[in-house]
Amino acid sequence: MSQNIKLNLLEFEKPLYELEQKLEEMRALSHEDTGSDLSKTLQALEERVDELRESIYKNLTRWQRVQIARHPDRPYTLDHIDALTEGFVELHGDRLFGEDPAIVGGFGTFKGSRYGGKDQTVLILGHQKGRDTKTRKFRRFGMPNPEGYRKALRLMKMAARFDIPVITLLDTTGAFPGLEAEERGQAEAIARNLFEMARLPVPIVVVIIGEGASGGALGIGVGDRILMLENAWYSVISPESCSSILWRSWDYKEEAARALKLTAPDLIPFGIVDQIIAEPIGGAHRDPETTFEAVGRAIVENLTPLLSVPTQELLDNRLAKFDAMGTFSEV
Amino acid sequence: MSWFKRTSAGIKTQRGQQNDVPEGQWVKCQGCSETITRRELERQLLVCPRCQYHFKMSPTGYFNLLFDGDYEVFDDNIISADPLQFTDQKPYKDRLEATRKKTGLQDAAKAAVGLVGGYPISVSAMDFTFIGGSMGSVVGEIVARSIKRAYENKIPALVITQSGGARMMEGALSLMQMAKTSAHLTRLSEAGLPFFVLLTNPTTGGVTASFAMLGDIHLAEPGALIGFAGPRVIRETMGQDLPDGFQTSEFLLQKGYIDRIVDRRNLKDELAHLLALLLSK
Numbered sequence: 001m002s003q004n005i006k007l008n009l010l011e012f013e014k015p016l017y018e019l020e021q022k023l024e025e026m027r028a029l030s031h032e033d034t035g036s037d038l039s040k041t042l043q044a045l046e047e048r049v050d051e052l053r054e055s056i057y058k059n060l061t062r063w064q065r066v067q068i069a070r071h072p073d074r075p076y077t078l079d080h081i082d083a084l085t086e087g088f089v090e091l092h093g094d095r096l097f098g099e100d101p102a103i104v105g106g107f108g109t110f111k112g113s114r115y116g117g118k119d120q121t122v123l124i125l126g127h128q129k130g131r132d133t134k135t136r137k138f139r140r141f142g143m144p145n146p147e148g149y150r151k152a153l154r155l156m157k158m159a160a161r162f163d164i165p166v167i168t169l170l171d172t173t174g175a176f177p178g179l180e181a182e183e184r185g186q187a188e189a190i191a192r193n194l195f196e197m198a199r200l201p202v203p204i205v206v207v208i209i210g211e212g213a214s215g216g217a218l219g220i221g222v223g224d225r226i227l228m229l230e231n232a233w234y235s236v237i238s239p240e241s242c243s244s245i246l247w248r249s250w251d252y253k254e255e256a257a258r259a260l261k262l263t264a265p266d267l268i269p270f271g272i273v274d275q276i277i278a279e280p281i282g283g284a285h286r287d288p289e290t291t292f293e294a295v296g297r298a299i300v301e302n303l304t305p306l307l308s309v310p311t312q313e314l315l316d317n318r319l320a321k322f323d324a325m326g327t328f329s330e331v
Numbered sequence: 332m333s334w335f336k337r338t339s340a341g342i343k344t345q346r347g348q349q350n351d352v353p354e355g356q357w358v359k360c361q362g363c364s365e366t367i368t369r370r371e372l373e374r375q376l377l378v379c380p381r382c383q384y385h386f387k388m389s390p391t392g393y394f395n396l397l398f399d400g401d402y403e404v405f406d407d408n409i410i411s412a413d414p415l416q417f418t419d420q421k422p423y424k425d426r427l428e429a430t431r432k433k434t435g436l437q438d439a440a441k442a443a444v445g446l447v448g449g450y451p452i453s454v455s456a457m458d459f460t461f462i463g464g465s466m467g468s469v470v471g472e473i474v475a476r477s478i479k480r481a482y483e484n485k486i487p488a489l490v491i492t493q494s495g496g497a498r499m500m501e502g503a504l505s506l507m508q509m510a511k512t513s514a515h516l517t518r519l520s521e522a523g524l525p526f527f528v529l530l531t532n533p534t535t536g537g538v539t540a541s542f543a544m545l546g547d548i549h550l551a552e553p554g555a556l557i558g559f560a561g562p563r564v565i566r567e568t569m570g571q572d573l574p575d576g577f578q579t580s581e582f583l584l585q586k587g588y589i590d591r592i593v594d595r596r597n598l599k600d601e602l603a604h605l606l607a608l609l610l611s612k
Contacts, residue, residue: 177560187539187559194513215540236497236506246419260502322514325507326468327414
């Protein structure tokens with residue numbers, strides 16, 4: 001286990017980590033010629049580690065998944081783009097006001113051939129978080145201003161003009177709640193994207209890779225297929241804000257996470273998410289390469305059939321898909 | 332379609348049926364603190380005759396003031412199914428039941444079709460008294476169907492917004508109502524049918540970030556709070572006080588997000604005039 005992961009250990013992972021450390025020590029010991037046979041102890045310990053890992057990660061609570069989705073080592077949008085594409089060219093600016101580094105996007109070759117499909121030029125874009133103090137600030141913690149949504153829309157309309165499919169990656173705690181964002185029409189920018197994405201005449205595959213909070217996530221989240229990483233979360237509000245509003249205290253985030261039913265398995269029955277992309281045990285950050293592989297395969301699987309659907313049918317299906325979202329009774 | 336005859340029984344509506352006005356003969360204006368008689372206030376369509384403060388009006392109030400005569404109410408039989416079986420300090424189910432009982436409403440939106448200045452129009456309106464006018468599956472469905480009804484009958488649509496945003500107790504389903512309603516608007520737009528929005532106090536969150544900002548023409552009542560993030564959240568983010576009049580109708584007009592601010596007492600005439608201009612070419 002790398003030093004990096006040790007530093008960013010989640011609370012519920014600590015017992016596992018301690019046991020893993022013990023196992024490592026034992027292994028090191030067994031490599032030295034101590035004269036005693038450690039193989040039996042070693043084997044027993046390995047079994048205990050496996051059991052504990054299984055019991056922790058197969059029974060993750062919703063709040064624990066939220067924590068994994070926020071893990072500082074989790075692959076972000078540019079990591080996915082780097083792994084999934086070749087020759088990616090990032091494009092900047094909304095042509096109206098400015099450039100927003102909280103959303104990145106550009107054209108590249110999706111290496112579908114690596115994942116059982118074909119290579120394909122795509123527009124790929126998503127929310128981008130930073131990894132250290134400086135880049136987090138630069139990326140505004142992945143919380144876009146209106147310019148981010150308008151840049152995304154500009155690129156999507158360009159993709160449509162050149163008949164290039166779109167892949168969007170969602171990872172945000174929400175649109176930036178700032179004074180200037182309001183002045184420049186945060187609400188209008190998001191609304192416009194919902195409208196234009198609903199009728200964009202090229203296939204759109206959406207992947208929720210980390211956090212998907214509120215209109216800030218949905219603002220680039222309308223598409224034909226909605227895929228979601230196993231430990232990502234997607235809801236109308238973050239558990240913390242929900243706690244503060246409904247419980248009038250920040251202390252009920254675990255209860256809020258439970259009540260919001262914000263995990264991928266929760267959202268499948270409602271038709272909000274089409275497919276869950278499995279993560280390596282422990283979360284995407286434990287084995288990014290395996291994660292990218294799974295994402296790549298899921299994109300191939302979902303994008304390929306869309307490429308041959310006639311445009312009008314594609315758009316009719318997209319409308320029907322979102323029209324069907326909602327659960328109510330008629331009395 | 333039989334828009335002009337009331338089909339379902341029991342839709343007796345009174346002009347100016349309100350929700351923001353305290354009980355009693357006399358009402359203190361929330362804008363200027365003047366005391367007004369209830370009768371006078373209702374005659375003024377719940378607008379303070381002195382300071383122009385707009386008290387909140389219910390969907391039924393708007394239907395009565397806008398439509399030329401009778402109108403047909405739709406989808407007043409849809410209620411929340413509590414899809415998440417959500418519980419915070421109390422179960423959502425109980426909250427719904429208590430609110431339905433207290434307000435006599437099924438949920439936070441109503442839809443109707445009628446004539447405005449002789450032009451048929453499909454209208455949906457939100458009601459802040461029902462869990463802050465929040466949008467869950469029911470509100471999303473009512474608004475979406477109202478837009479769809481306009482599209483299918485080749486008539487314009489109007490949404491009157493009054494909402495704190497998406498309803499937390501329905502989680503991601505509430506969020507998806509933003510996409511659902513916006514998706515329906517694409518067809519209306521492509522069919523060349525006008526979509527009007529009337530923004531009233533307050534309109535925030537996911538409602539502003541979807542159909543409320545997608546109108547061909549955005550009308551707003553004076554002094555309404557309109558925004559995406561709430562003022563408290565922004566204040567916390569900025570760590571400073573917000574400028575006077577921030578996120579009001581007047582502010583949005585100045586920033587370019589509202590076409591016109593309309594006094595409720597002129598609303599019907601203004602809408603009828605716009606309909607005539609756009610439709611009788």
